[in-house]
Amino acid sequence: MSVLTAPAHAPVHVPAQTLRIGPIELDAPVVLAPMAGITNTAFRRLCREYGAGLYVSEMITTRALVERNATTMRLITHHESESLRSIQLYGVDPATVADAVTMLVAEDRADHIDMNFGCPVPKVTRKGGGSALPWKLDLFRDIVTRAVRAAGPIPVTVKMRKGIDDDHLTYLEAARVAEDAGVSAIALHARTASQFYSGHADWSAIATLKETVTSIPVLGNGDVWSADDARRMMVETGCDGVVVGRGCLGRPWLFGDLARALGRPGAASAAPVDASLAFVARAFRRHAELLVEFFDDEDRGCRDIRKHVAWYFKGYPVGGELRARLATASSLAEIDDLLGEMDLDAPYPGEPAEGQRGRAGTPKRTVLPEGWLNSREIGTYASTLTESEADTSGG
Numbered sequence: 410m411s412v413l414t415a416p417a418h419a420p421v422h423v424p425a426q427t428l429r430i431g432p433i434e435l436d437a438p439v440v441l442a443p444m445a446g447i448t449n450t451a452f453r454r455l456c457r458e459y460g461a462g463l464y465v466s467e468m469i470t471t472r473a474l475v476e477r478n479a480t481t482m483r484l485i486t487h488h489e490s491e492s493l494r495s496i497q498l499y500g501v502d503p504a505t506v507a508d509a510v511t512m513l514v515a516e517d518r519a520d521h522i523d524m525n526f527g528c529p530v531p532k533v534t535r536k537g538g539g540s541a542l543p544w545k546l547d548l549f550r551d552i553v554t555r556a557v558r559a560a561g562p563i564p565v566t567v568k569m570r571k572g573i574d575d576d577h578l579t580y581l582e583a584a585r586v587a588e589d590a591g592v593s594a595i596a597l598h599a600r601t602a603s604q605f606y607s608g609h610a611d612w613s614a615i616a617t618l619k620e621t622v623t624s625i626p627v628l629g630n631g632d633v634w635s636a637d638d639a640r641r642m643m644v645e646t647g648c649d650g651v652v653v654g655r656g657c658l659g660r661p662w663l664f665g666d667l668a669r670a671l672g673r674p675g676a677a678s679a680a681p682v683d684a685s686l687a688f689v690a691r692a693f694r695r696h697a698e699l700l701v702e703f704f705d706d707e708d709r710g711c712r713d714i715r716k717h718v719a720w721y722f723k724g725y726p727v728g729g730e731l732r733a734r735l736a737t738a739s740s741l742a743e744i745d746d747l748l749g750e751m752d753l754d755a756p757y758p759g760e761p762a763e764g765q766r767g768r769a770g771t772p773k774r775t776v777l778p779e780g781w782l783n784s785r786e787i788g789t790y791a792s793t794l795t796e797s798e799a800d801t802s803g804g
Contacts, residue, residue: 426672427673430463430626432564435650436675439668441462442568445467446713446716449467449700450486450699452699455692458661458678459662459677460677464491466484469481470498470499471500472505485513495519496521496523497525507556510522510556523568526542527568531775534602534776537781541602543580544572544577545786545787546586557592567592568596574602575603585621592625594628594649597615597628597630605770610631611631615631619649627649628649629651630651636667637670639651639670653667659723659766662682687754696717700713711738715737720766724763
């Protein structure tokens, strides 16, 4: 439930606090989860305008980075206003991961590096990457150890899921390995890969992880749709901070709510919002403007904002015909005209605008390399993983 609505029960109290990740101290214990095609510079800047925390890039493929793929190099370029530069890396070959981290550090391109071991999408897991990789514990140890060593003073964190499925959980063993390797924090999306984004996150797993990992912060991820959800997660699990993904889709001001609820005084950059339709329309327009600047192409920026239309106007009295026209707009002037047709005096609609955002999907069997689950050791899969690093398409 948002701070914009009257809670059905007394809100959970969490003392104002900061979050330390290595040498980095955040004014609020909040992290923006990397989301492909979403958490580019434009969206990160917008979220930062409302609140405080750590805003992580889209997932970057290590091979594409080492090969200096043009798309990848644009994705790792931060705006000058981003004083804390955070990049998430994905890789399956220890040497390539180390090379990518070395490059980021040597060229002063990042202040924080996160390692992705939680992606559940088939194109990643079928090659042994993402949430499939921690099953091969020796490979996981090698990648994390080399990344931390290459990063030097730059803090490295890992983000993972509970495991492949309920019969193949990996998070506790992997967390111990990562802690021993010297990572600065561990984030857990409390679902298995086979759950994808369906059902409910198992917050009890976050609590168990917090009991297991004692020397570094543990961050919880999954089903944080509001500031009240974040407070409850921290109280129920004892975690040190929250990672927010789908909950901020179409509502970047959620980071202001979170900073006010969890962070030190003054962490949020503005007063609590009255999310009338006029407020949401302004946020949507600002997002489109930042995308145009990011792509340096008005048509492309306006095409990219189209996927955000349904998220921004969820629950508001914006008809299907007007939404459809917004989803085909190709200029900021056209967007302005369409926003002007809305009843901008319409108030915040309450519950219809709350809750889950983005597609949850359904549980599905995780796509893995043939025989992947037969052993915890990497064995003959080393060559397969090297081949998967050949993807230099960017991102």
